[in-house]
Structure formats: C-alpha cells, structure tokens
Amino acid sequence: MSEARTYPGGPIDLPLRAPTEPQPVEGCPGCVELANVRDRARLCGDMTTVTDCNVYMRRHPEGHA
Helix, strand or coil: CCCCCCCCCCCCCCCCCCCCCCCCCCCCHHHHHHHHHHHHHHHHCCHHHHHHHHHHHHCCCCCCC
16 A cells, blocks of 8 residues: 655646737727727736726627627
C-alpha cells in the first residue's frame, strides 16, 4: 500500500485565453462611437471603460454579431 501524500501537488498551468475585442460594424454609428470611446479610454489607462465598451459592442441593440 502506498503512503498518503501530505503535501499539495505542484501548480497547474492553465492557458490564458483572452477573448478578442469586438470590431465596429461598418456603417453603424453606435459601434463607431463605442470604438472611439474605447480607444480614448485605453490611452488614459481606463481599462474599466475599455471593458464596458467591449460588452456594449457585443450586446449592441441592433444585434450585430
């Protein structure tokens, strides 16, 4: 019979799968405005607004997918 292990195992290396940012749909002023706000926010280091803009673009009312 083997002895019970009394220490934790090694770390698990999980791959980072960052989703790609949504791209504005050509001809949609809402998408273009969100992309512009996202770009300005990134320049200022406001990653919360960058993330918010990405979410809004994905859930755009016109249903672009």
